[in-house]
Amino acid sequence: MITKARMKELPKDERPYEKCLRYGPWKLSDAELLAVILRSGTAGNSCVDLACEVLKASRLEEGLLGIHHLSLQELQAIKGVGQVKAVQIKCIGELSKRISSAGSRCRLDFSNPETIADYYMELLRHEEQEKIICMMLNTKNHLLGDTVLTTGTVNSSLLSPRELFLEALRFHAVHIILIHNHPSGDASPSEEDLQITRRIQKAGEILGITLLDHIIIGDHVFTSLLG
Structure with missing residues (x-):
């Protein structure tokens, strides 16, 4: 040095x-x-x-x-x-x-949560606040786009299912995947994470938009709630 x-x-x-x-x-x-x-x-x-x-x-x-x-x-x-x-x-x-992210994009497999976690790991693991991202897919599971839905406080993030599905409908998506980070580095789901996942699943069933997975990103670790 x-x-x-x-x-x-x-x-x-x-x-x-x-x-x-x-x-x-x-x-x-x-x-x-x-x-x-x-x-x-x-x-x-x-x-x-x-x-x-x-x-x-x-x-x-x-x-x-x-x-x-x-x-x-x-x-x-x-x-x-x-x-x-x-x-x-x-x-x-x-x-x-x-x-x-560019290096991980070519390996994206929407049936494999590990590849999705790899794609977003560097983007999210350094964040000091929670961010929720929605990936939107068509009928052939091709990525139509992704968007940051909300940025929360250090410990929690507010997600409106209404805003989520408005965004999904704007992209004409039929499948969605949620990704969010835990600034603590621990990817274990909270009770709030489990509740919002169930709410979005039920709302999606009514609208014909399937929630394929909800992935929590920690520090080089992840949890797939539905995968």
Whole structure:
């Protein structure tokens, strides 16, 4: 780890950008990878030092995962991180989620809850509030689209079956799958989770829209309520 060293004082081969060109990105530490994006540090501190500060800034998790928990305001509170760098860092976090989801999309099998959980895992497991997502499928179980129905508090989320089915009807869906996260990381269903699942199942039977599954996402774990 490079610490408290001015970039110009480092041997050329140890500067992150040049090191990446010579050896490849896999040879860089987490701080060095982030430093390549940040490009510059502050007076007396290199961009690697600044990257180290960013990786230690989250109160919830240190390292790369902590980036997901830092707001733009929290990032800009770090000396040397202005609006531009803060936006770059947040975009890196979002890009990592989308890369993970893109890799899982080709493996989606709507009869296999594990593939659905994999698809949404990186998107949801870092969230500090509950989010409920509805996947909408046609008669051949092809994905028509998905939408975030609601974002709740840290401990609970309010879901209106009326809004859910209005959205499903807008997509002309005949099957739906619900996915939501537990910020605690524990994917065990609450009594509220079980009740809302039963309510949506019954409402769907009347409307001719089948609830195929309700999947709860934790931290690298999931629970399928109907699968």
